[in-house]
Amino acid sequence: MGSLTNVREHQAEELWQAHAQVWNMMLNHINSMSLKCAIDLGIPDIIHTHGEPIPLSLLLSKLSIPPARADCFRRIMRLLVHSGVFAQSTISSNETEEAYGLTAISSTVLLKEKSMLPFLRLALDPVMTNPWQCLGRWLTTDGAATTPFELMNGKAVFELAGEVPEFNNLFNDGMAGDAHFVASVIIRDRGDDIFRGLSSLVDIGGGNGAMAMAIAEAFPHVKCTVFDLPHVVASLEGSAKVEAVGGNMFEFIPPADAVLLKWVLHDWSDEDCVKILKRCKEAIPCRERGGKVIIIEMVMKLDNGSSELDETELLFDMLMMCPSPGKERSEQEWKNIFAAAGFLDYTIMPILGLRSVIELYY
Structure with missing residues (x-):
């Protein structure tokens, strides 16, 4: 009788633990x-x-x-x-x-003087959070919408930004806020290693130029160019060290010693990443002549750990699935893309917490 009671008590405990865990997920x-x-x-x-x-x-x-x-x-x-x-x-x-x-x-x-607030405002805006309400419908719908965001809003992220100035400003401010933070860390910790030998750099998808301007200020010998969609760079004024150029990275990338892709490739499918990197390869010289692609992205560990950082990697991968056809990738996934685009070698510098700086050469 005692063992039966223990079994029932164990079953009851499992039930209520499961109950509490589901509630916690539901209310997160x-x-x-x-x-x-x-x-x-x-x-x-x-x-x-x-x-x-x-x-x-x-x-x-x-x-x-x-x-x-x-x-x-x-x-x-x-x-x-x-x-x-x-x-x-x-x-x-x-x-x-x-x-x-x-x-x-x-x-x-979380202070105004810090740079994370604009990105938090973007990530938590209803335009970005509402599409999660239709995730199940999107998964089971064989339609034209390539993402839950497109199913909810009727347009892809960059299309909506091109038509709605308020969302365009919100998006660019969010990206710029993160760029300020990332630029300060990279310049402080590895700036000499990454930028010292360059004479020119193109920041692809550089938004309002926050990253390029920080690099140009720290390394005046580097001529920096912000290359983004025309509506993004329309209000960006160039300077003696930073030029703004509008265009489509799938068609052409301005030539430079280095091409910078910060949080760009995780927006796109593997096939599109290969196309983008092939354009980058056309824009830069070979490694022996100082050419390289500088990528700032997450390199997922995929070790099925239970730490908070492991969960954040998984959540961020899900975050990319909702507004874009892209994803976060493991080193092997990155390696496959690099090889398909014709690059011979790469180095990974894990200096940005969950994200890394990847240098790519051919």
């Missing part, structure tokens, strides 16, 4: 929407300006939150504290009132 979007709320309200910057943990009452006042919403706000902050976005303490003069401070997360990437 609340984490991202609460983060979006904190960004929209500018909470990290308010705390930063205050200079120390800010009392809840003062934070409510600065945000002009009416008393009827105060408890709802406190519950949102409780979740963000649990997620590690903020830290909670109590006021020394009033141990009954909580106060909120910054953490490593909010102080390093």
Whole structure:
């Protein structure tokens, strides 16, 4: 009788653990929407300006939150504290009132002076999140829509950006925000290795020129060109060191010592990546003459681990599936594409956390 009871208790425990896990997955979007709320309200910057943990009452006042919403706000902050976005303490003069401070997360990437906010706003905008509602319908529909994004919005991402200025600005600001961050890290840690020997560089899909301008400023001897779709570079003014050129990378890429592809290839299928890289090969000299392609992308480990970084890789791969026909790739997948495009050698520098700098030569 005792063993039967133990079996039933074990089965009940498994049931409720499964129940809780499914609930957690079901409700995970609340984490991202609460983060979006904190960004929209500018909470990290308010705390930063205050200079120390800010009392809840003062934070409510600065945000002009009416008393009827105060408890709802406190519950949102409780979740963000649990997620590690903020830290909670109590006021020394009033141990009954909580106060909120910054953490490593909010102080390093969520302040206005940092560069991640535009990309977060893009990723969490309804235009980008709504297509997930039709994922199942897209998978089972043999139609013209190549992505869930296209099924939901009636147009591909770059088509929509070309027709809707607000989305175009949102998209370009998001890419520029990430470019500022990536450029600062690369220039600081490996800039001499990557850019010192170049006299010219073309940033393919360079948006508003954030990456190219950072490189040109750090390495004045490198003539930088931003090459993107005409509607993207239409408002980009060139300078003595940065030129803006509109065009289609599947048709032609301006010649240079190096071609930079930051977060471009993961938007495209393997076949299209080969086509793009073949155009890049036409634009640069061989390795002996200093030519190379500089790729900034994720190199997935695919080790089926259970860490937070492993999950982030999988989630980012899914993120690419929704708005584009592309994906994140393992080293072997990259190697196959490089070989098909006619490149003989490559090096991988894992200096950007989840992403790497790949140098490609022929």
